[in-house]
Amino acid sequence: xxxEIKDLFVSIEDNIILQGLNLKVKGGEVHAxxxxxxxxxxxxxxxxxxxxxxKIISGDILLDGESIIDKSxxxxxxxxxxxxxxxxxxxxxxxxxxxIKAAMQTRMKKDEHLRVGKFILKFEKASxxxxxxxxxxxxxxxxxxSGGEKKRNEIxxxxxxxxxxxxxxxxxxxxxxxxxxxxxxxVTALKSPDLGLILITHYQRLLDYxxxxxVHIMINGKIVMTGKDExxxxxxxxxxxxxxxxxxxxxxxxxxxxxxxxxSKH
Amino acid sequence: xxxxxLKMNLPKFLDNHxxxxxxxxxxxxxxxxxxxxxxxxxxxxxxxxxxVINNYNQEKVIDLTVSKNQTLRVNLxxxxxxxxxxxxxxxxxxxxxxxxxTNFTSSRKAKLSISRNFFLKDNAYLxxxxxxxxxGNLELNDNFFLVGLNAKLEVEQLNIGSKENVxxxxxxAFHQEKSTxxxxxxxxxxxxMAKMDYKVIGSIAKGKEFSKCSQNNKGIMLSNESEIxxxxxxxxxxxxxxxxxxAAIGQIDELQLYYLLSRGLSETEAKGLIISGYTNPFxxxxxxxxxxxxxxxxxSRLI
Numbered sequence: 250x251x252x253e254i255k256d257l258f259v260s261i262e263d264n265i266i267l268q269g270l271n272l273k274v275k276g277g278e279v280h281a282x283x284x285x286x287x288x289x290x291x292x293x294x295x296x297x298x299x300x301x302x303x304k305i306i307s308g309d310i311l312l313d314g315e316s317i318i319d320k321s322x323x324x325x326x327x328x329x330x331x332x333x334x335x336x337x338x339x340x341x342x343x344x345x346x347x348x349i350k351a352a353m354q355t356r357m358k359k360d361e362h363l364r365v366g367k368f369i370l371k372f373e374k375a376s377x378x379x380x381x382x383x384x385x386x387x388x389x390x391x392x393x394x395s396g397g398e399k400k401r402n403e404i405x406x407x408x409x410x411x412x413x414x415x416x417x418x419x420x421x422x423x424x425x426x427x428x429x430x431x432x433x434x435x436v437t438a439l440k441s442p443d444l445g446l447i448l449i450t451h452y453q454r455l456l457d458y459x460x461x462x463x464v465h466i467m468i469n470g471k472i473v474m475t476g477k478d479e480x481x482x483x484x485x486x487x488x489x490x491x492x493x494x495x496x497x498x499x500x501x502x503x504x505x506x507x508x509x510x511x512x513s514k515h
Numbered sequence: 516x517x518x519x520x521l522k523m524n525l526p527k528f529l530d531n532h533x534x535x536x537x538x539x540x541x542x543x544x545x546x547x548x549x550x551x552x553x554x555x556x557x558x559x560x561x562x563x564x565x566x567v568i569n570n571y572n573q574e575k576v577i578d579l580t581v582s583k584n585q586t587l588r589v590n591l592x593x594x595x596x597x598x599x600x601x602x603x604x605x606x607x608x609x610x611x612x613x614x615x616x617t618n619f620t621s622s623r624k625a626k627l628s629i630s631r632n633f634f635l636k637d638n639a640y641l642x643x644x645x646x647x648x649x650x651g652n653l654e655l656n657d658n659f660f661l662v663g664l665n666a667k668l669e670v671e672q673l674n675i676g677s678k679e680n681v682x683x684x685x686x687x688a689f690h691q692e693k694s695t696x697x698x699x700x701x702x703x704x705x706x707x708m709a710k711m712d713y714k715v716i717g718s719i720a721k722g723k724e725f726s727k728c729s730q731n732n733k734g735i736m737l738s739n740e741s742e743i744x745x746x747x748x749x750x751x752x753x754x755x756x757x758x759x760x761x762a763a764i765g766q767i768d769e770l771q772l773y774y775l776l777s778r779g780l781s782e783t784e785a786k787g788l789i790i791s792g793y794t795n796p797f798x799x800x801x802x803x804x805x806x807x808x809x810x811x812x813x814x815s816r817l818i
Contacts, residue, residue, distance in 0.1 A: 298777050326779035338774035341733075342702075342792025351788055352778040389792070406778065 250276030250313060252297070252330075252414045252445055257308035259289075259296050259470075265306065266292040268470035274414060277442040281456055281481070282449050284467035285489050290449045291335060293467075294416035298332040299325045312414075327356060329413030333403035333420050339391040345402070346372065346386035349409050356410070375408040378435055396423030404435055414445040421455040433458020453485040468498055525592075528805040529565055538577075539569040554578060563588040563803065572599040579605045586612040590806060593629070596622045603631040607639040609663065614642045616801060618810070619649045624680075628654040635695075637663035644800055647674040648813040652681045659688045661695035661726075668697040673797035676709030676741065677817050683712050690719040690726040690756075697727070702793045703734035703764075705741035706818055713745040717758060724755040734764035735793055737818065790818060 252274045259267035266289040274280050282290050296303045297310055299322040309316050317325055340348070349372065354363050369386075376385045379401045391399050400420055407415055417436070421429055436446070436459050448459060456464075464481055466474040468489065473496055474480070483491070492498070529535055536556065537544035543551065547564055550557040555578040558564060566579070566589055581587060585608075593601070607613050619627060627649065635641055647653065659668050668688060676682050688697035703711055717728035728751075734743035747760035767789055775785035794814055801807040 300773065322773065322776040323779050323781050323785075326777055332777055334774070334777075338770050340771050340774065340789060340792055342794075342796050343788055344795075347791070347795075348775070348778070348788065351780055351784060352775075355779040355781070355784065410778065 250413060250443065250445065251311070253311040253314075254293070254297070255309045255311065257293075257296070257310065258306035259292060259308075260304050260306055261292070261302055266303070266470050267296065267308075269308070270467075270471045272447075272465070272472060274445040274447060276413070276445050277440070278463065279440065279446040279448065279459060279461045281461035281464045282447060282467055282472075283451065283464065283481070283484055286451075288467045289470040290467055291418050292470075294332050294418045294447070294449060297325075297414075297416060298322060298330060323355070326410075326412075331407055331410060331412030331415040333400075333407060333415065333417045335418040335422065337391050337394075337399040337403055339389075339394075341389050341392045343390045344387050345390055348390050349406060352406070352410060371409065375405045378408070378438075379405050380431060381405060397425060397428045400424055401428065401432060404432055408435065408439065411443075413443065414447070416447045416449065418449045419451070420448070421450055421452060429454060430458055453481050456481050466492055468493065473498065525567065525594075526805055526809055529567070532565060534562060534564045535567065536564060537567045537569065538571050540571060540573065555580070557582060558587055558589065559585055561586050563590070565590045565592065568593045568601065570595050570597060570599060571601065572597075576602045576604055579603065581605075581607045581611040581613045583608040584610045588614045588616070588802065590803060591615060591617040593617065593619050593627070594622065595620075595625055595627055598626040598628075600628045601630070603629070605631060605633045607633065607635045607641050607666075609637045609639065611636075612640040614644070614802070616644045616646070616803070616806065618646045618806065619653065619655075620813075621649055621651045624651045624678075626652045626654075630656040631658070633657070633659045633668075635659065635661050635663055635666035635668060637692075638665045639663055640667045642669045643671070644797070645670070645672040645674075646797070646801070646810050646813075647672065647676075647682065648810070648817060649682070650678065650680065652683075654683045656685045657687070659686075659697065660691060661689065661697060662691045664692050664694060666692060666695045668695075670697075670699040670701075671797055671800055672699075672701045672703075673794060674701070674703045674711060675794075675814060675817050676703070676705040676711050677707050679708040679710075681710045681712070685714045685716070687716040688718070688728060690717070690723050690728060693723050694725040695723065695727075698729045699731070701732045701734075701745070702797055703732070703743050703745070704737065704790065704793055704818060705734070705743055706737045708738070708740045710742045711744065713743075715745065715747045715760070716750070717748070717760065718750040719753050719756050719758065721752040724753055726753070726756045728756070728758040730760035732760075732762040732764070733793065734762070735790065736764070736766050737790070 254272045257267050257270045284290055305318055310318050464476050465472045533546050535546040545551055554575045557580045559582045715730045719726050730747045732745045743764045745762040747762050749758050749760055751758055771789055772785050
């Protein structure tokens with residue numbers, strides 16, 4: 250079970266964001282991706298999910314050796330890619346329950362039926378694990394949720410949908426210390442040979458709870474350094490300037506760009 | 516027998532229903548045995564009533580009165596197959612509570628013009644649920660007069676416009692007494708070449724302090740040719756009040772769509788779920804299960 254990103258170049262509008270990125274994640278592994286703002290960390294997660302605003306110039310994304318770059322967003326999800334978003338979207342009028350039930354049904358074979366009782370028990374357990382409160386099922390999707398609730402709701406969806414590879418994009422932002430610990434524990438509990446995790450974060454604090462096997466530093470759209478725990482500590486103490494100096498990397502001037510609307514792929 | 520002529524239109528569960536009141540130009544059927552005199556219907560007793568207005572086209576105003584201290588539900592089912600004009604005066608007396616569900620149905624593409632004046636007395640409460648799945652041009656003019664102290668109004672409207680129909684809707688809440696409260700929520704959906712024009716007006720008169728007036732309008736256009744125009748307006752002549760209004764109209768939100776796709780829903784499923792976000796909160800408020808089922812069927816035929 251592998252997710253492999255091969256020499257990937259990605260642009261949005263006139264900006265080339267990813268510039269020859271390589272990464273291989275196997276089932277059971279946890280990879281942390283760190284780096285200064287604007288280096289393409291979120292772009293990496295979004296392009297793997299299939300966000301239609303980004304364009305692949307060259308390179309490939311392989312899931313178990315097969316390219317998925319021609320797959321639509323929903324197909325990728327059903328193949329097992331999951332993205333816990335940095336800014337989860339509100340969908341008023343649609344209850345959490347109906348949404349997650351619909352998402353689970355898409356993963357079932359034609360002759361299979363969702364066993365509602367079993368589903369409710371699983372939902373309630375996940376909700377309890379994440380301390381989401383009893384009314385969660387009937388609340389509208391992310392509407393009126395606090396920043397922390399939105400992030401925990403992303404993890405709840407991950408628990409329900411059992412992805413094979415999950416990108417957690419700054420899942421720690423907006424979480425207080427207790428919530429961070431809770432999310433960390435829940436994600437760690439999901440670790441198994443059937444799940445590859447890619448954590449995108451700026452801070453060490455998340456990685457205190459979810460211990461990564463590999464730590465990658467991303468600058469100017471590619472991974473420039475890979476290490477383990479010691480790298481996290483060094484970044485936490487000294488930032489990224491030493492990496493740039495050590496590797497002779499110069500800052501690039503990038504034009505601002507807008508994600509705008511993101512029409513679905515037809 | 517009027518009930519025979521009704522069979523084409525009426526839901527089956529209303530056949531010989533004990534709480535049915537039926538009006539057409541030639542007949543009146545009063546199974547509920549309420550007081551009816553000169554087009555004036557007076558409701559008493561805590562119960563659920565079904566008032567069916569079938570191709571009724573008289574110049575006379577239909578008066579409905581909910582007597583003092585009564586709590587009841589009235590389902591107003593309006594059927595027409597030809598152009599008609601209807602005028603209502605609806606009185607909710609002191610301490611009375613009325614949940615009024617109105618459903619407009621046309622068996623043919625016919626124009627319907629309705630004007631309703633509601634009078635809410637002291638401590639009266641009105642919840643007006645309007646399901647508009649009307650095939651034909653519709654003009655609806657609802658005036659809510661909050662004339663009693665502490666009168667409270669909640670309006671929920673779901674309007675699904677289809678074909679080339681035009682819907683002109685005016686909703687006005689007049690706060691004419693202190694400590695009155697009005698909330699108007701409109702959920703609007705257009706398909707095909709349908710056009711909706713909403714004027715939503717809240718007025719708080721001078722001296723009517725501690726009143727609250729709120730309007731919330733949400734619209735989604737499912738085709739490029741359809742249109743929704745909403746003009747929310749507040750006329751406030753008193754300082755010590757709370758008032759707000761808003762309208763959010765657009766096509767399917769692409770970010771919402773992406774989010775749902777990223778969880779594995781196909782584009783059709785995702786769009787269906789987003790649209791259900793406009794319809795389901797209203798459907799869940801329809802308490803009568805038969806009418807709720809009927810509404811779901813009508814919605815699924817339209818979108």
